[in-house]
Amino acid sequence: MSNLVELVINGLSLGSIYALIALGFVVIFKATEVVNFAHGSMLMLGAYVIAATHGRIGFPAAVAAGLATAATVGLLIDRLLVSRLRRRSHTALAIVTIGVDIVLGAELARRVGTEVLNMGDPWLDHTWRVAGFTFPVSRLAAIAVALVLIVAFAALVRYTDWGVAMRAAAEDAEAASLMGIRLGRVSMVAWVVAGVLAAVAGLFLATFPSPGLSATASTTALRAFPAVVVGGMDSLSGAVVGGLVIGLAETLAAGYSEQLLFLGRGLGDVAPYAVMIAVLLWRPTGLFGTRELSRV
Amino acid sequence: MLEIRQLSVRYGRAVQALRGVSLAVPAGGVVAVLGSNGAGKTTLLRAVSGTLPLHRGSIDAGDVTFDGARLARRDPADIVAAGVVGVPEGRRVFGRLTVDENLRAGAIGARDRRSRTAARERVYATFPRLAERRDQRARLLSGGEQQMLAIARGLMAGPRLLLLDEPSLGLAPRVVTQVADVVRQISAQGTSVLLVEQNAAMALAVSDHAYVLALGRVALERPSAELAGSAEMRRVYLGEAAWNEHEATPTEREASGTERRPA
Numbered sequence: 239m240s241n242l243v244e245l246v247i248n249g250l251s252l253g254s255i256y257a258l259i260a261l262g263f264v265v266i267f268k269a270t271e272v273v274n275f276a277h278g279s280m281l282m283l284g285a286y287v288i289a290a291t292h293g294r295i296g297f298p299a300a301v302a303a304g305l306a307t308a309a310t311v312g313l314l315i316d317r318l319l320v321s322r323l324r325r326r327s328h329t330a331l332a333i334v335t336i337g338v339d340i341v342l343g344a345e346l347a348r349r350v351g352t353e354v355l356n357m358g359d360p361w362l363d364h365t366w367r368v369a370g371f372t373f374p375v376s377r378l379a380a381i382a383v384a385l386v387l388i389v390a391f392a393a394l395v396r397y398t399d400w401g402v403a404m405r406a407a408a409e410d411a412e413a414a415s416l417m418g419i420r421l422g423r424v425s426m427v428a429w430v431v432a433g434v435l436a437a438v439a440g441l442f443l444a445t446f447p448s449p450g451l452s453a454t455a456s457t458t459a460l461r462a463f464p465a466v467v468v469g470g471m472d473s474l475s476g477a478v479v480g481g482l483v484i485g486l487a488e489t490l491a492a493g494y495s496e497q498l499l500f501l502g503r504g505l506g507d508v509a510p511y512a513v514m515i516a517v518l519l520w521r522p523t524g525l526f527g528t529r530e531l532s533r534v
Numbered sequence: 535m536l537e538i539r540q541l542s543v544r545y546g547r548a549v550q551a552l553r554g555v556s557l558a559v560p561a562g563g564v565v566a567v568l569g570s571n572g573a574g575k576t577t578l579l580r581a582v583s584g585t586l587p588l589h590r591g592s593i594d595a596g597d598v599t600f601d602g603a604r605l606a607r608r609d610p611a612d613i614v615a616a617g618v619v620g621v622p623e624g625r626r627v628f629g630r631l632t633v634d635e636n637l638r639a640g641a642i643g644a645r646d647r648r649s650r651t652a653a654r655e656r657v658y659a660t661f662p663r664l665a666e667r668r669d670q671r672a673r674l675l676s677g678g679e680q681q682m683l684a685i686a687r688g689l690m691a692g693p694r695l696l697l698l699d700e701p702s703l704g705l706a707p708r709v710v711t712q713v714a715d716v717v718r719q720i721s722a723q724g725t726s727v728l729l730v731e732q733n734a735a736m737a738l739a740v741s742d743h744a745y746v747l748a749l750g751r752v753a754l755e756r757p758s759a760e761l762a763g764s765a766e767m768r769r770v771y772l773g774e775a776a777w778n779e780h781e782a783t784p785t786e787r788e789a790s791g792t793e794r795r796p797a
């Protein structure tokens with residue numbers, strides 16, 4: 239029983255990190271119809287800057303630097319590539335982001351090498367004991383930070399000019415531009431916000447129980463992809479629900495892998511994809527989406 | 535106020551949609567543009583509102599000016615800021631947004647942010663039905679209500695010139711009458727209107743001056759009152775199909791044979 243509660247908390251924590259990744263991915267897709275394959279390396283870049291600078295400037299400043307760097311890369315991708323190629327096909331743009339991912343990912347992997355970098359976070363491997371349960375503080379911090387960011391993001395989408403403009407442009411870009419909505423600005427803010435969310439996710443993916451930031455971090459981020467598909471490519475609330483579902487599925491399957499050995503080994507790695515396929519068979523647009531993956 | 539001179543527009547390399555169109559909308563005026571499917575009416579409005587690039591279209595000759603300032607090839611948002619707002623063909627409201635959010639989206643391009651609340655109150659006063667449904671999603675509105683919302687949304691930015699593309703499309707006659715009343719009201723409040731229509735009776739009733747487009751050219755241009763009962767009008771536009779059967783030249787047959795594109 240205590241095992242289950244702890245697993246659920248860990249699952250929600252992992253899920254809220256996936257939710258941050260998925261939100262960034264979905265907001266870019268909604269605002270620009272571009273599938274951003276560079277998301278994993280944006281995430282890793284943010285985490286790398288935190289790992290590389292905290293020794294000199296301290297953890298809080300390092301986090302600020304990491305978020306700012308990831309946001310800047312998002313901005314640069316938007317200004318240098320997306321805004322110039324907007325009139326081309328979205329497939330071409332998606333392929334361009336694959337190129338960015340390869341270049342950025344390779345450089346980061348080269349810099350990290352075979353090391354596992356410490357993130358310099360204050361939580362270390364501390365745990366919090368309450369009512370007989372033991373929770374890693376880093377997992378609770380992830381849940382708390384993700385919750386704050388998700389609420390802030392929801393408010394941004396719902397109440398600000400940018401949020402209204404983004405939702406209008408996502409529905410009908412031409413009608414939105416007839417209203418004087420600047421599609422370029424909508425896209426730019428989406429890329430910056432996605433960069434920030436990715437960097438925060440990168441930080442928490444590399445803190446306890448993970449040993450630190452390794453060269454494979456950008457592929458770890460790909461595990462959030464099933465979350466996007468489960469929730470629906472163009473649904474922000476779907477991204478959050480999908481993230482939590484996938485995080486829980488992965489953690490529970492790994493936690494009970496002993497009892498589930500008849501299903502094979504490595505169940506934690508397989509569970510997200512199993513859930514994704516099950517959801518796709520039931521609803522091809524994902525739980526909340528309006529677009530089928532094959533039409534993207 | 536709005537001056538279009540010798541405007542030519544093409545889509546891609548092959549389609550020449552407008553050929554040397556000249557047209558003027560005086561301050562405070564309501565000008566109608568009539569023409570059958572594919573005549574180039576929507577293209578004309580896209581050239582004014584700067585949305586041609588979204589359709590791989592471009593202006594290859596001529597000029598569009600608004601109070602002396604060039605609009606041709608400018609960004610749609612700059613054109614809205616200059617005071618020209620378009621209401622697209624087929625309503626195109628943001629269906630998943632509420633009525634209120636649609637109006638808010640319409641105000642984003644406004645120069646003066648403080649006047650937004652005033653604009654919203656004015657718009658709700660003009661369209662009381664929308665005020666009743668302000669928190670409803672736009673896709674749940676009836677066709678007529680959606681058309682009213684599309685116009686209301688266009689008014690939110692406080693335009694000095696409103697471009698209306700076939701506002702009577704697909705509406706019942708009673709609702710078409712309401713649209714006509716709204717156009718008159720907008721004009722009475724001091725906003726000029728460039729009205730594209732296939733419903734010639736409605737358009738001529740509310741406009742001062744009218745142009746007939748055919749095959750991307752201005753075929754006819756008269757004060758609306760004069761055009762309303764004229765034989766020329768019937769020949770060039772209203773009775774085109776019937777007339778074509780007997781004595782059309784091949785190009786004119788092509789003009790009336792253009793299919794309506796699906797929305």
Ligand SMILES: Nc1ncnc2c1ncn2[C@@H]1O[C@H](COP(=O)(O)OP(=O)(O)OP(=O)(O)O)[C@@H](O)[C@H]1O
Nearest residue numbers: 545549551570571572573574575576577589794795
């Ligand atoms: N995006 C486009 N690409 C290529 N050709 C186009 C495009 N849009 C319009 N055209 C062509 O340009 C010409 C003028 O079209 P336009 O839409 O301006 O006509 P319209 O008068 O508005 O017709 P309707 O009454 O059907 O709305 C037509 O021959 C049309 O096929």
Ligand SMILES: [Mg+2]
Nearest residue numbers: 575576577623
């Ligand atoms: Mg048209």
